[in-house]
Amino acid sequence: MDDGMTISAPGGAVAHAGGTAAEVIGIRDLGLVFETRDxxxxxxxxxxxxxxxxxxxxxxGPSGCGKTTLLRVIADLEQxxxxxxxxxxxxxxxxxxxxxxxxxxxxxxxxxxxxxRRNVELPLEIFGLPxxxxxxxAEKYLDLVNLAGFGNKFPWQLSGGMQQRASIARAxxxxxxxxxxxxxFGALDEIVRDKLNEQLLALWKETGxxxxxxxxxxxxxxxxxxxxxxxxxxxxRIIDVIDCDLGAERSLDIRxxxxxxxxxxxxxxxxxxxxxxxx
Amino acid sequence: xxxxALPLRSSWIARLGEGSAFPVLAVLAGLxxxxxxxxxxxxxxxxxxxxxxxxxxxxAVAWGLERPVLPAxxxxxxxxxxxxxxxxxxxxxxxxxxxxxxxSSTLLGFVxxxxxxxxxxxxxxxxxxxxLSLMPWIIAxxxxxxxxxxxxxxxxxxxxxxxxxxPKAIISAYLCFFPVTIGLVKGFxxxxxxxxxxxxxxxxxxxxxxxxxxxxxxxxxLFASLKVAVSIALVGAIVAELPTGAQAxxxxxxxxxxxxxxxxxxxxxxxxxxxLAAVLVGLIGAAERITQKAMxxxx
Numbered sequence: 001m002d003d004g005m006t007i008s009a010p011g012g013a014v015a016h017a018g019g020t021a022a023e024v025i026g027i028r029d030l031g032l033v034f035e036t037r038d039x040x041x042x043x044x045x046x047x048x049x050x051x052x053x054x055x056x057x058x059x060x061g062p063s064g065c066g067k068t069t070l071l072r073v074i075a076d077l078e079q080x081x082x083x084x085x086x087x088x089x090x091x092x093x094x095x096x097x098x099x100x101x102x103x104x105x106x107x108x109x110x111x112x113x114x115x116x117r118r119n120v121e122l123p124l125e126i127f128g129l130p131x132x133x134x135x136x137x138a139e140k141y142l143d144l145v146n147l148a149g150f151g152n153k154f155p156w157q158l159s160g161g162m163q164q165r166a167s168i169a170r171a172x173x174x175x176x177x178x179x180x181x182x183x184x185f186g187a188l189d190e191i192v193r194d195k196l197n198e199q200l201l202a203l204w205k206e207t208g209x210x211x212x213x214x215x216x217x218x219x220x221x222x223x224x225x226x227x228x229x230x231x232x233x234x235x236x237r238i239i240d241v242i243d244c245d246l247g248a249e250r251s252l253d254i255r256x257x258x259x260x261x262x263x264x265x266x267x268x269x270x271x272x273x274x275x276x277x278x279x
Numbered sequence: 280x281x282x283x284a285l286p287l288r289s290s291w292i293a294r295l296g297e298g299s300a301f302p303v304l305a306v307l308a309g310l311x312x313x314x315x316x317x318x319x320x321x322x323x324x325x326x327x328x329x330x331x332x333x334x335x336x337x338x339a340v341a342w343g344l345e346r347p348v349l350p351a352x353x354x355x356x357x358x359x360x361x362x363x364x365x366x367x368x369x370x371x372x373x374x375x376x377x378x379x380x381x382x383s384s385t386l387l388g389f390v391x392x393x394x395x396x397x398x399x400x401x402x403x404x405x406x407x408x409x410x411l412s413l414m415p416w417i418i419a420x421x422x423x424x425x426x427x428x429x430x431x432x433x434x435x436x437x438x439x440x441x442x443x444x445x446p447k448a449i450i451s452a453y454l455c456f457f458p459v460t461i462g463l464v465k466g467f468x469x470x471x472x473x474x475x476x477x478x479x480x481x482x483x484x485x486x487x488x489x490x491x492x493x494x495x496x497x498x499x500x501l502f503a504s505l506k507v508a509v510s511i512a513l514v515g516a517i518v519a520e521l522p523t524g525a526q527a528x529x530x531x532x533x534x535x536x537x538x539x540x541x542x543x544x545x546x547x548x549x550x551x552x553x554x555l556a557a558v559l560v561g562l563i564g565a566a567e568r569i570t571q572k573a574m575x576x577x578x
Contacts, residue, residue: 099481112575
């Protein structure tokens, strides 16, 4: 299992092609049970999934379907109860200890007492990089997310969308090849969200990173992804995996095309099937 | 050229009207009026008041007694002024000298107490064992009346040759570590789960989590605690001066005033203590504002 080598290749080197690309995340028969006072809750059950280098994979499903939990298992913020999971060929814990992924939370989670530049520098400080290099990287990644010139502002002086972009710069600045994003644009309004979706797509193409993206928005999932994982609650499980290749050069207009609507329809069908025996 | 006149509006009189100065002054005036009013009933039983007829005359006497039960505000302020400015600074009759004696042990005790309080909070947050074993004792320590404990500590330390500044500072420290520990434990555990998870994704060690997350998150709690701590450090220093019949300090001044029935002297010492506390709390407030600004707080 030397898959990890492919992942630590320099940014952009990994091709977006499926098939031959190395497996970044391999999940087999994964289960997670939370023990609560009212008895066990099956947050995840029988999950099988393979994510290859350079893919953009979305987890979509209603709340309670375990999509965030699955992302947290990959990040080693939760531990699976059964089954097998490998991240870059390592256990999630070892991958976390080797700082192999960047994580973007639902909220920007910027530290309010640090200005934007020092927020982006936070992981670099912890990793012990020298000051000049920290400064240079922060400038570079703030520029990448179109926040050049905002480094000296404090988080409260920025809009929600700008704050979330700063948190993406923070996740990217140590150049992890895997980016885990947990509903990063969920709290933003439609217009800002559209704009950030376009920017994220451009950023993914530019850097060639593997992105795992949690969302509850069908258009967002179809627009961004190369693969859509449809999930369903009680117990949290995968009910459909949809390949979604709308071509590299897509703009927001693609949402009006028949191909787009066909995939969106299949996602909606999947979500509906997962709900059918609910009530 | 009428625009020229506009800047005048920001004169200090105008600013007085715009700000909160008026209500503050109004309350102050109300309190002073009430104080003058009750001077007569409080002092009515004194022998000097016998045979004085008429309300105006009775008030005139009640406001100028030498050893009143309740002195009038101007008597207290007059005594405060005389004992600070009209007596040599080195003289034991100078109030500023006594205030300095109390202030020095207050500050020493404050520094001891705050450092000890921080140390305890760090231990409690990082070790469940320390939390369970120390917390009950920390709380119990504050349920013991300080008036009962102070003489024991002063006498015990005196018997091993420790006298003067340090025993008083220890009483201050004993009182003021408590709000610091309680406030900081709350502050160190205040970061939300997402901020802690973020540190986990970086595989950050305990040191990094403490210095880059827990400590800055606890700063607002620390300043709230410091304001309480500095004022009770002053109380501790004054109380510590009482049991030994100390020769100097605001506590000694209160004690000698009550021995000789010098109520004006007692009130002047109380005023000095209150003034001192206000200045100390004000200084911490100023430090808080500077820190807040540096940490990106909304001005």
